[in-house]
Amino acid sequence: MAALMTLYAVIMTGICAGYLKDFVHRANPHSTSVGQNKGKSCTSLQGTEIMIQLVMNIAATTILGMSNTYQQLITSLDIREIRWALSKFGDCRVGTNSPSTINRKKSGKTKAWLAWILLISTSVPIHFFANSVIGPSVYLTPPRNIHYTPLSNGTELPNAGLADALGNFDVSPEDDEACWVVFRTGIYSLWSSPTTGTSDYTGDSSNTLEAMQYSSIDVSYIEQICSAYVNQSDYADLQYDQYSVDNSSGMVSFQGIGNCSVQSVSCNYYDQTEQQCRLSIRMSAAFILTGCLIIKATYMISVNFQGRRRKKTQCLTFGDVIVASSMDPDLVIQGECMVNAGEAYRHSTDHTCHKHCKSKTVSTSGDELKHCQKCRKYNKINKAADLSHPCIATKYKKSLLSNLGSTALTQMVTLSLCSTAMLAASSTLAVFFGIGATKYEFQCAYPDGDTLDGVSSNYTECVGQMGHYLAGQYGSFGGFESTATLGYLPMDKANSELMAFAISNGAQLLYSLLYLLLVYNLTLISMEYDWGDLEKRRARLRCTLVRGSEFRQSYLLQLPKTVLYPMMAFSSVMHWLLGQAISTKEIIWADDLTPGHPWEHSQYSVVYGAYAIWLSTILMVVMTGTCWWAFTYTREGFIPQMYGSIRVCCAATTELVHYTDNGVQWGDLGMGDKFRHAGFSAHDTAEIVPADLYAGRRTSRNTARLW
Incomplete structure (x- = not known):
C-alpha cells in the first residue's frame, strides 16, 4: 500500500513538474488551468475524458481504502492494552477504523489522534479535487478570415443577435464590442479597456462564445460615413474612440468615432467550425492533490520503516484477540456467560x-x-471481574441494525435522504423532458411552412430527431460533450475556480463519506458473519499476529474479496456517474497569434446530464435498498453476537489452548461444577443444549499454553 501511494505521489509530482513552466508563463493570471496543446477535436477527446475520469475515480477509491487500513492500524488496541481497556471500559471494538477506539487506549492517545486527523485531512482534498485535476476544456480561438462589405446609405444592416437556419450569427458592436474592434483594427480581440489597451474583458460572454465558434467574419458598414475608419487603427488608437463605461460592472460600450456610430456597423459570423478542446491541468488542484499524496506516502513509509523487525502486537481482527487471549491467560474474561449473554457484564x-x-x-x-x-x-x-454470569441457552433473533447502533442509523437516514432528493430531481427532470417533447412535436409538426404558433419548421430546434433535440436541451449521458448548461460562473475569478471544483466534486465527496460509513458497517457485518459461522462449522481464524497453517493470513481492508471488489467497483462507477450528472465545463477564449497582444480568458459553466442523473439515482436507490435489507437481517444462534467486541472474544477462549490445521469451533464444552460451559476448542464440541443454564468457566492461570 505504501508503494502504491508513493507511485501515485510520484505520478502527480511528475505532472506538476511537467506543467510548471506553462503555469508560470500562463497567459491568464486569474486562472490556474494550463495545457500544452492549443486545441483539437472535442469528439476525439471524449474517450480520453471518460478514461481519465474512471482512472481518477478508481485511484481515489483505492486511496480511500488504503487510508482506511492505516486508520485501523491507528485505532486498534495493542495486546498490552486489552486487559486495561476491559477493566476500565468493560469492552472495546476490534477490526474497525472507528476513532472512538482511540480514547480507549492506555497510552499514545494524542499521537494516535494526530495521525488519524492527518489521514482524514489529506483524504478529503483528494476526493474534493480528484475529478478536477485533469480534463478537457473548450478551446475557442478568434475568427481569422475577415471580410468587409460596404453598404450604401439607407441600406438595412443584418439583424444582430439572430442565427439563421445555417447557423450564421449576426451581432452589432452594441452587443459585443469585439465587432467594433474588428471593424477598426482588422483583428478580432476582446479589447475592452480603452485607457490601457489591455484585454480585461468584463462584458457579456454569450455573444462572444457564440462568435468564436466561427472561422469567418463579414463586417458590414455604411460606406458613406464609416469608410474612413475601416481597418485604420491599432489598439493604442482605440482609446480615442467614443465610448462609455458602466461604473458598476466596468463594461465598456463603444459609441463610435466621428459620424460613424455603432448603429452603422454589423458583423456576420459564418463558416461554423467543429468545437475544439484541449486537455487542461488545473494546477491549483494538482498542487493540493500532490501535497496530500506526498504526506500520505511519507506517513505510510515511516510507519512501515518503524515497524520493521518488530513483533506485531496490534489486534486488527477478532482472530488476533482470540490468539492473544489464548497466549496470555490474564486476558481471558473469567466466568462470562457465552450463550447470548447480551451486552451486560459483571463488575x-x-x-x-x-x-x-x-x-x-x-x-x-x-x-x-x-x-x-x-x-x-x-x-x-x-469491569472485568471474575464473577459468574449464567444465562439460559435460548435462541433469539436480533436485527443487525439494532446491534450496529447510531453509526448504521446515521448512514441509513443519510442514504434515504439522498435517495429521496435524487428521486425528486430525477422526477422533475422527467417532467421537463415531457414538456420539451410536447414543445418539439407542436413546433415541428409540419415538414414545410409555419406551425400553428408561427414558428417555421426549419427553425434550429427542428433540425434533427426529437432525441437529439432533448439531449441538447437537457443533456444525455453527461461528461464533456453530452451535457446541458445550467448557468455560468464569473469569468477569470479564483473563487469561480474553487466553486467549480466544489460543484464538480460536491456530490462525490458526500458519497465518499457515505462510503466510509458503509465500509465501517459492512466490516462489522462481515466479522459477525464469520463469527456466527464458527458455531456451525470448524474454520481457521484470520490472524495477523502469528503465521502458520493453523491460520488464514489474508488481510485486505477486513473484508472478503467477494464483498470488497464488487463494492469498490460499485463505488467507482457511482463516483463516475455523479461526476457526469452535474459538473462544470471550462471554456477558454484564447488568442496567442495577435502580434504583441496575446490574451486568454477562462470561464466555467455549470452543466448536467439527464441520463447520468437518472442512472446515478437508480444506483443510489439500489444501494439504499440493499443496505436496508442487509442491516435488517437477523441471525439465529446460541453463540453471542459479537460485532467487534473484544470482551466476547476474550471470554470465548477459556479452554482454547492449541490450534489445528482444520481450525477451531465454538460449542458446548461440557458440564462444570455447577453450570454447563460454552466456548472455543480445537477439539470437537457438542451442540448447545436448549433451555439449559450456561456460565463461563473459571480456568487456572497456568493451564493455558501456546500451541
Missing part, C-alpha cells in the same frame, strides 16, 4: 474512603458505591 467496585466519609458505616442508599454519592469518583471499578 466489582472497591470503595476508598476520603474526607467526605464522616462515618465508617456503609451507606444503605449508596448501593455498590458502598458509601455516600460523593464517593463515586474515588471508587475503583473493575
Whole structure:
C-alpha cells in the first residue's frame, strides 16, 4: 500500500513538474488551468475524458481504502492494552477504523489522534479535487478570415443577435464590442479597456462564445460615413474612440468615432467550425492533490520503516484477540456467560474512603458505591471481574441494525435522504423532458411552412430527431460533450475556480463519506458473519499476529474479496456517474497569434446530464435498498453476537489452548461444577443444549499454553 501511494505521489509530482513552466508563463493570471496543446477535436477527446475520469475515480477509491487500513492500524488496541481497556471500559471494538477506539487506549492517545486527523485531512482534498485535476476544456480561438462589405446609405444592416437556419450569427458592436474592434483594427480581440489597451474583458460572454465558434467574419458598414475608419487603427488608437463605461460592472460600450456610430456597423459570423478542446491541468488542484499524496506516502513509509523487525502486537481482527487471549491467560474474561449473554457484564467496585466519609458505616442508599454519592469518583471499578454470569441457552433473533447502533442509523437516514432528493430531481427532470417533447412535436409538426404558433419548421430546434433535440436541451449521458448548461460562473475569478471544483466534486465527496460509513458497517457485518459461522462449522481464524497453517493470513481492508471488489467497483462507477450528472465545463477564449497582444480568458459553466442523473439515482436507490435489507437481517444462534467486541472474544477462549490445521469451533464444552460451559476448542464440541443454564468457566492461570 505504501508503494502504491508513493507511485501515485510520484505520478502527480511528475505532472506538476511537467506543467510548471506553462503555469508560470500562463497567459491568464486569474486562472490556474494550463495545457500544452492549443486545441483539437472535442469528439476525439471524449474517450480520453471518460478514461481519465474512471482512472481518477478508481485511484481515489483505492486511496480511500488504503487510508482506511492505516486508520485501523491507528485505532486498534495493542495486546498490552486489552486487559486495561476491559477493566476500565468493560469492552472495546476490534477490526474497525472507528476513532472512538482511540480514547480507549492506555497510552499514545494524542499521537494516535494526530495521525488519524492527518489521514482524514489529506483524504478529503483528494476526493474534493480528484475529478478536477485533469480534463478537457473548450478551446475557442478568434475568427481569422475577415471580410468587409460596404453598404450604401439607407441600406438595412443584418439583424444582430439572430442565427439563421445555417447557423450564421449576426451581432452589432452594441452587443459585443469585439465587432467594433474588428471593424477598426482588422483583428478580432476582446479589447475592452480603452485607457490601457489591455484585454480585461468584463462584458457579456454569450455573444462572444457564440462568435468564436466561427472561422469567418463579414463586417458590414455604411460606406458613406464609416469608410474612413475601416481597418485604420491599432489598439493604442482605440482609446480615442467614443465610448462609455458602466461604473458598476466596468463594461465598456463603444459609441463610435466621428459620424460613424455603432448603429452603422454589423458583423456576420459564418463558416461554423467543429468545437475544439484541449486537455487542461488545473494546477491549483494538482498542487493540493500532490501535497496530500506526498504526506500520505511519507506517513505510510515511516510507519512501515518503524515497524520493521518488530513483533506485531496490534489486534486488527477478532482472530488476533482470540490468539492473544489464548497466549496470555490474564486476558481471558473469567466466568462470562457465552450463550447470548447480551451486552451486560459483571463488575466489582472497591470503595476508598476520603474526607467526605464522616462515618465508617456503609451507606444503605449508596448501593455498590458502598458509601455516600460523593464517593463515586474515588471508587475503583473493575469491569472485568471474575464473577459468574449464567444465562439460559435460548435462541433469539436480533436485527443487525439494532446491534450496529447510531453509526448504521446515521448512514441509513443519510442514504434515504439522498435517495429521496435524487428521486425528486430525477422526477422533475422527467417532467421537463415531457414538456420539451410536447414543445418539439407542436413546433415541428409540419415538414414545410409555419406551425400553428408561427414558428417555421426549419427553425434550429427542428433540425434533427426529437432525441437529439432533448439531449441538447437537457443533456444525455453527461461528461464533456453530452451535457446541458445550467448557468455560468464569473469569468477569470479564483473563487469561480474553487466553486467549480466544489460543484464538480460536491456530490462525490458526500458519497465518499457515505462510503466510509458503509465500509465501517459492512466490516462489522462481515466479522459477525464469520463469527456466527464458527458455531456451525470448524474454520481457521484470520490472524495477523502469528503465521502458520493453523491460520488464514489474508488481510485486505477486513473484508472478503467477494464483498470488497464488487463494492469498490460499485463505488467507482457511482463516483463516475455523479461526476457526469452535474459538473462544470471550462471554456477558454484564447488568442496567442495577435502580434504583441496575446490574451486568454477562462470561464466555467455549470452543466448536467439527464441520463447520468437518472442512472446515478437508480444506483443510489439500489444501494439504499440493499443496505436496508442487509442491516435488517437477523441471525439465529446460541453463540453471542459479537460485532467487534473484544470482551466476547476474550471470554470465548477459556479452554482454547492449541490450534489445528482444520481450525477451531465454538460449542458446548461440557458440564462444570455447577453450570454447563460454552466456548472455543480445537477439539470437537457438542451442540448447545436448549433451555439449559450456561456460565463461563473459571480456568487456572497456568493451564493455558501456546500451541
